[in-house]
Structure formats: C-alpha cells, structure tokens
Amino acid sequence: xxxxxxxxxxxxxxxxxxxxxxxxxxxxxxxxxxxxxxxxxxxxxxxxxxxxxxxxxxxxxxxxxxxxxxxxxxxxxxxxxxxxxxxxxxxxxxxxxxxxxxxxxxxxxxxxxxxxxxxxxxxxxxxxxxxxxxxxxxxxxxxxxxxxxxxxxxxxxxxxxxxxxxxxxxxxxxxxxxxxxxxxxxxxxxxxxxxxxxxxxxxxxxxxxxxxxxxxxxxxxxxxxxxxxxxxxxxxxxxxxxxxxxxxxxxxxxxxxxxxxxxxxxxxxxxxxxxxxxxxxxxxxxxxxxxxxxxxxxxxxxxxxxxxxxxxxxxxxxxxxxxxxxxxxxxxxxxxxxxxxxxxxxxxxxxxxxxxxxxxxxxxxxxxxxxxxxxxxxxxxxxxxxxxxxxxxxxxxxxxxxxxxxxxxxxxxxxxxxxxxxxxxxxxxxxxxxxxxxxxxxxxxxxxxxxxxxxxxxxxxxxxxxxxxxxxxxxxxxxxxxxxxxxxxxxxxxxxxxxxxxxxxxxxxxxxxxxxxxxxxxxxxxxxxxx
Numbered sequence: 001x002x003x004x005x006x007x008x009x010x011x012x013x014x015x016x017x018x019x020x021x022x023x024x025x026x027x028x029x030x031x032x033x034x035x036x037x038x039x040x041x042x043x044x045x046x047x048x049x050x051x052x053x054x055x056x057x058x059x060x061x062x063x064x065x066x067x068x069x070x071x072x073x074x075x076x077x078x079x080x081x082x083x084x085x086x087x088x089x090x091x092x093x094x095x096x097x098x099x100x101x102x103x104x105x106x107x108x109x110x111x112x113x114x115x116x117x118x119x120x121x122x123x124x125x126x127x128x129x130x131x132x133x134x135x136x137x138x139x140x141x142x143x144x145x146x147x148x149x150x151x152x153x154x155x156x157x158x159x160x161x162x163x164x165x166x167x168x169x170x171x172x173x174x175x176x177x178x179x180x181x182x183x184x185x186x187x188x189x190x191x192x193x194x195x196x197x198x199x200x201x202x203x204x205x206x207x208x209x210x211x212x213x214x215x216x217x218x219x220x221x222x223x224x225x226x227x228x229x230x231x232x233x234x235x236x237x238x239x240x241x242x243x244x245x246x247x248x249x250x251x252x253x254x255x256x257x258x259x260x261x262x263x264x265x266x267x268x269x270x271x272x273x274x275x276x277x278x279x280x281x282x283x284x285x286x287x288x289x290x291x292x293x294x295x296x297x298x299x300x301x302x303x304x305x306x307x308x309x310x311x312x313x314x315x316x317x318x319x320x321x322x323x324x325x326x327x328x329x330x331x332x333x334x335x336x337x338x339x340x341x342x343x344x345x346x347x348x349x350x351x352x353x354x355x356x357x358x359x360x361x362x363x364x365x366x367x368x369x370x371x372x373x374x375x376x377x378x379x380x381x382x383x384x385x386x387x388x389x390x391x392x393x394x395x396x397x398x399x400x401x402x403x404x405x406x407x408x409x410x411x412x413x414x415x416x417x418x419x420x421x422x423x424x425x426x427x428x429x430x431x432x433x434x435x436x437x438x439x440x441x442x443x444x445x446x447x448x449x450x451x452x453x454x455x456x457x458x459x460x461x462x463x464x465x466x467x468x469x470x471x472x473x474x475x476x477x478x479x480x481x482x483x484x485x486x487x488x489x490x491x492x493x494x495x496x497x498x499x500x501x502x503x504x505x506x507x508x509x510x511x512x513x514x515x516x517x518x519x520x521x522x523x524x525x526x527x528x529x530x531x
Contacts, residue, residue: 011039016484023054024369088396114288120154133250153281164239175231188296229271232262367414378446443519
C-alpha cells in the first residue's frame with residue numbers, strides 16, 4: 001500500500017530502475033537526458049525497452065524463478081550419446097530452457113499470455129530436436145518453432161516433455177507433485193501450504209492404506225479430492241527417463257495409451273477443481289480461463305520486477321494489475337509496463353521511520369541482470385571453456401554469472417532451480433567477491449579495447465589521457481552510463497572519482513592502468529550493483 005509519507009524515485013532514477021528490471025541493462029545517456037528534460041517521455045521509452053531482445057531474456061529469467069527449470073545437476077543431465085554425441089554438459093542442460101523459450105516467444109510477439117498453456121507449438125534448437133525427435137530446419141544453435149508429432153494435445157508448456165523430466169514423479173506419488181507444481185506455478189495455489197491437520201496415524205509405507213486415506217480420511221481428502229484429479233491428466237507423459245540406460249535418441253516420453261492409468265492407480269478421473277475439462281488441451285483451456293491464472297501472473301510479474309515476496313504484495317495493487325492484464329487481452333507486455341509505471345514500483349523510501357524499515361529503496365541486480373549490464377557497458381562476457389567432465393561430457397563454454405556447476409550464479413545471489421530456489425537481494429561475502437572479479441575482468445577488457453578501437457564501447461575518448469579536464473569530462477559520461485547520474489564535471493561526486501583516478505595515475509604514471517582501477521571501483525560500487 002502506498003503511504004502518504006512515501007518518497008519516490010526521481011524521473012531518471014525511475015528510468016534506471018525500469019531499464020534494469022525489464023532488460024538488465026542501464027539506460028543510455030540520451031534516454032536519461034530525455035527523461036530529465038521531460039518525465040512524460042518515460043512511458044514511450046519503456047515501450048521501446050519492451051521491444052528489445054533483453055526483455056525477452058528477462059521474461060525467461062522471471063519464469064525460471066516460477067518453474068525452476070534451469071538445472072545443472074549431473075543426475076538430470078542427458079547422456080552425450082547417439083545423436084547427442086559430442087555435446088557438452090552446458091549444451092545438454094540447455095534443453096531445460098525449452099518451455100522458457102516458448103513463454104518468451106509468446107510474450108515478445110505479444111500473443112495472449114494464455115498461449116503458454118494452449119499453444120500448439122514449442123521452441124527447439126538442434127539438441128532439443130534430436131532429444132525428442134522434432135523437426136529443425138535452421139542453424140543448430142537457433143531456437144525455432146516446431147511441433148510434437150506424436151499426437152499429444154496442444155497445451156503449451158503442459159505438453160513439454162522436459163517439464164515432466166524436470167519434475168519427476170515417484171512410483172506411488174502418481175503425478176501429485178507435478179500437479180502441485182502446475183497449480184503453484186500457474187494458479188498460485190500451493191497445496192503444500194494448505195491449512196490442514198495431518199493424520200499422522202496413516203501408514204504412508206503401505207500404498208493400499210494411502211489410496212484409501214486420500215479418499216476416505218478427512219485429513220487427507222481435503223486436498224486430494226482436487227489434487228488427485230489434477231494429477232490424473234499427466235499419466236501419458238512418462239517424464240521419468242532412466243538416464244543411465246539411455247542408448248539412443250529420440251526419447252519417446254509421451255504414451256497416449258497410458259492416459260487412463262488413473263483407473264488403476266489413484267482411481268480419480270481427470271477433473272480441474274471440480275470442472276470437467278477433457279484431455280491436456282482441456283486442462284490448458286481450463287487454467288487459462290481460471291481467474292486465478294491472471295491473478296497469479298500479476299503476482300509473478302509484480303514480485304519479480306519489484307524484488308518483493310509475493311505474500312508482501314499489496315492486494316489492491318495485485319487486483320488492479322489483474323484487471324489491467326485482463327483488459328489488455330492478456331498482454332504480458334502491458335502487464336510489465338503497468339508494473340514499472342506504477343507508484344508501487346517507483347517507491348524509494350518513506351519518511352516514516354517505521355514504514356521505512358520495510359520499504360525496498362534499492363533493488364539488487366540478479367546475476368543474469370549483472371551479466372547483461374556488464375556486457376552492454378563493456379562488451380565483456382565472463383565466459384570460460386572447460387574440458388573437465390560431468391556425466392562423461394566436457395563442461396564446454398559457460399557464462400560464469402549464469403552457471404552453477406562451475407560458475408557463480410548462486411554465489412552472486414541467484415538460484416540453481418534445484419537446491420536454491422529463491423534469490424538473495426543483499427550483498428554478502430561471496431556476492432561481493434564475484435562482483436569484484438567480474439568488474440576487474442570487464443575493466444581490463446574494455447580499457448584495452450577502447451584504447452585502440454575505432455568504435456569504442458564505453459568511453460567517449462580513448463582511455464589514454466590523463467589531463468584533468470579530459471578526465472573529468474570522461475567521468476561525467478561514466479557516471480551517467482554506470483550509475484544513471486547526470487552530473488556536472490565539477491560535481492562533488494566527480495571530485496571523488498577523479499581523486500581515485502589521480503591517485504592511481506600518480507602511483508603508476510600509466511593512464512590505462514588508472515582508468516582500469518577507476519572502472520573496477522565503479523563497476524563494483526553499490527551504485528552499479530543496485531538500482
């Protein structure tokens with residue numbers, strides 16, 4: 001709830017937050033100057049950001065925090081054999097991006113968001129196509145639209161075999177965990193948080209007793225009368241491949257003949273919260289038509305873009321976002337825009353000290369955002385190529401800010417979608433160390449590049465000068481690009497950064513070294529890491 005004592009971001013600060021939240025990229029100096037001169041131009045600039053490829057990447061990141069798909073666990077990595085022979089560990093794990101790519105495609109093409117559970121296509125690169133036997137016509141690394149040809153109903157991400165491979169079901173669980181994942185992710189209804197009294201006398205080791213309890217025991221039936229019918233939709237998707245016994249591709253994970261296995265397992269016909277909805281396509285349509293779907297999307301977008309817990313979101317704001325989302329005919333771009341232009345998004349603090357303790361005045365760059373920000377500012381990507389092997393395959397080329405197995409995504413505050421499922425928005429020892437390391441590598445890269453390049457990436461002039469006037473002019477540009485601050489060359493903030501340059505140059509008599517040290521300091525400063 002917005003309080004009368006709320007303090008708001010300035011227009012340029014608001015632009016910076018919107019740019020970082022939507023793209024993971026700092027705004028250009030021209031955009032900052034435009035908004036500083038006329039704050040009413042901000043919505044038009046946001047529209048441009050929503051059309052950028054970086055916004056698509058952000059949408060994949062947002063939905064990964066919902067679906068927890070990006071895993072780098074060796075026990076979930078497909079073997080590099082047959083058609084996937086020669087693939088690296090990194091390439092093999094990219095198959096878990098398939099549903100995120102579908103969601104990105106729906107959003108960036110401004111299709112109704114409901115298409116994520118009703119679409120009759122998916123996205124695949126050559127590795128995904130070889131894994132599942134899909135058509136793929138373009139370059140191997142290109143993600144293109146394609147379709148499953150095994151008769152599975154059109155249901156967007158609900159038709160994705162990799163979703164069910166990621167979310168596996170144990171023998172007598174009968175897809176209940178998968179059903180709860182779908183309910184939690186798409187409807188924000190988590191059966192595990194239901195307020196129930198569990199009957200601890202039930203012998204969970206006996207399948208027959210459990211089968212009876214979920215029907216006749218009031219303690220169990222309260223959830224299972226809706227959970228089990230939802231789980232019954234998923235028997236056709238095997239999704240539990242024995243990775244140690246795969247000897248050929250493609251894998252056949254969809255088995256239409258198993259659709260009615262509920263008759264001999266949980267004995268609950270497929271039903272969506274009491275509503276008859278035949279088949280997985282019927283399930284997708286039922287989810288899309290459920291008011292909780294639009295409300296849940298509003299919660300996901302608002303929570304991600306403001307770095308708040310969903311439980312802490314003001315109910316009135318969520319209701320307004322939901323209404324706007326439905327009115328826009330389920331445009332995810334319109335929903336994202338509504339979030340970043342809202343008063344709730346641009347709060348910087350509160351003059352009431354009690355309320356100020358809970359206000360989120362700054363947002364921290366997630367590892368994926370930091371990777372894009374560093375790349376945009378300096379042209380540097382923190383990549384490594386490793387010949388070390390995991391599950392028999394070499395690691396390959398990896399972005400260290402977007403990898404967990406040999407990278408620093410979790411140490412930088414991100415998630416690994418398996419053991420760590422919630423991001424961290426405070427700085428600690430490991431995130432500080434990772435930020436300094438990438439800052440040092442990026443500073444060295446861009447100074448060396450811009451010192452000789454015809455088209456420079458970050459600097460307005462070659463970083464080889466040391467006279468005070470030129471240095472101060474360059475620092476004005478750097479403060480705008482890295483911090484989003486439009487300041488004059490005689491501003492105290494410039495004085496402070498110039499002193500750092502002056503001391504570094506005095507110690508080495510090397511302008512390039514001095515510029516590198518300045519950039520390390522600026523890129524690892526909290527003003528760069530937060531927005």
